[in-house]
Amino acid sequence: MKESKGKIMILIIILMLSAGVSYVLKINTNKENNQNNNLIKIAIVFNKSGLGDKSFNDLCYDGALKSQEELNIEFDYAQSNTSKEYETLCREYAKTNEYDLIIAVSGEEEDSIKKVAKEFTNQKFTIIDSKLELSNVSSISTKHSEQTFLNGVIAGLAISKQKGRVDDSVGIVLGKDLDYLKQGAVGFEAGVRYINPKIKTITAVVDDFSNPAKAKEISLLMYSKGVSYIQHIAGESGLGVFAAAKEVDKYAFGVDGNQNLLDPDYIVSTATKYANKIIYEEIESIVNNTWTSGRKELGLKDNVIGYTREGSNVNISNDIIDITEDIKKSIINKEIIIPSTHESLENWIKSNKYTKY
Structure with missing residues (x-):
């Protein structure tokens, strides 16, 4: 029993x-x-x-x-x-x-x-x-480096067209230390320095895709060091980057889905990836x-990645957008091959420089 x-x-x-x-x-x-x-x-x-x-x-x-x-x-x-x-x-x-x-x-x-x-x-x-x-x-x-490159171009042009700038630096905030995110970081830096190789880049890792508070702290520190534009590739943590930009009246770039409407006065554009x-x-x-x-x-030619300004109120001149669109065409036509590693970035910058503005 x-x-x-x-x-x-x-x-x-x-x-x-x-x-x-x-x-x-x-x-x-x-x-x-x-x-x-x-x-x-x-x-x-x-x-x-x-x-x-x-x-x-x-x-x-x-x-x-x-x-x-x-x-x-x-x-x-x-x-x-x-x-x-x-x-x-x-x-x-x-x-x-x-x-x-x-x-x-x-x-x-x-x-x-x-x-x-x-x-x-x-x-x-x-x-x-x-x-x-x-x-x-x-x-x-x-191609993560292609996805963020054009945001970098916009940041590089915006900085270079402002005379008397002494804070020539940009920031990148990653969610985690992953290869494909680092490729995105390389792409953004390559875009910035394709326009102006003298601009410096500060990169930091949150080590969490879901920690906006930590991302905000990191971003505020970057802004305090003279950074005016930050590209986040950090998932939900990126919301902290936007909050920091708003707090100190500086600028940020979104990623993946169009994030411009989240803070239209402070988000310049979004490096889109149409995962949907x-x-x-x-x-x-x-x-x-x-x-x-x-x-x-x-990549860009497949219309799955790119950039969008839709919904942003940040004033970016038409000539900057025209240049960005011309560069986009050059990437699609394989006239510009964007590096994807830090090891190849410096050599790439030496032999690639935008000279038409």
């Missing part, structure tokens, strides 16, 4: 644990009232920064919503707080064998996806901001049965 009771208790515990896993995976779900069993199902896993960053993650979510509305798909999503949890969430989604595609919105979790994708070789995965190469993974990266378009097209390829694995790198 005792043995039977023990077995019953074990069964109850197993059922409770199973229910718990199901709850974690299904708590964030977007479903239409559709009884079609053949409906395409997508799972999306966000990292700690997650939704509400008014930037990259929110754009990815918007792309999934648009896919649901236009492509008649269903998607579930979850958010992790640690790398271990990220891996667990991806694995649990894969275990269900329900999802036509699992999307990892986090290049920094590449190792997690690598482990899970190797375990579930029949499951399709897409990872953003990664160059992972596996037969069941679509790895999409963007990337997500939509990946899901569309599943619907159309054209999805492919492998590495894909997108």
Whole structure:
């Protein structure tokens, strides 16, 4: 009798644990009232920064919503707080064998996806901001140095056209010390120094994508040292950069989704990355049965990255924008090849200088 009771208790515990896993995976779900069993199902896993960053993650979510509305798909999503949890969430989604595609919105979790994708070789995965190469993974990266370069051009021109400037320096605030973010930092500095190689750059790392308070402290220190323009590549932490710019009446640049409207009097422009378009097209390829694995790198010519002034009230002269647009065309035409590492930056600057203004 005792043995039977023990077995019953074990069964109850197993059922409770199973229910718990199901709850974690299904708590964030977007479903239409559709009884079609053949409906395409997508799972999306966000990292700690997650939704509400008014930037990259929110754009990815918007792309999934648009896919649901236009492509008649269903998607579930979850958010992790640690790398271990990220891996667990991806694995649990894969275990269900329900999802036509699992999307990892986090290049920094590449190792997690690598482990899970190797375990579930029949499951399709897409990872953003990664160059992972596996037969069941679509790895999409963007040319981060191209994305921020044109913001750098604007900052360089704005500084150079103001006579009597003694504070010839710009700042860059990164969320974490990650290779693809450092490429963005190189791109911004290259853009600034393509216009004026004498302008100095100060770079700092928050080491957290979700700490606006720390980013604000860092930015205030930069501004106090004479910096007038700061490019953030810091996720939600970038909101602290904007707050600092407003406090000391200086300027900042946004990233990914158009952030100009968040503080239109202090945000000059945004280095855009249309992650919503990337997500939509990946899901569309599943619907159309054209999805492919492998590495894909997108740049200005693909109209996925760029810059926008829309919504900004900061006064930038028309001739600065005209020059920026001309330089953009040169990048698309491969007349300008932007460096992506600090090692190559100095040599690049020596042989690349804008001379038409």
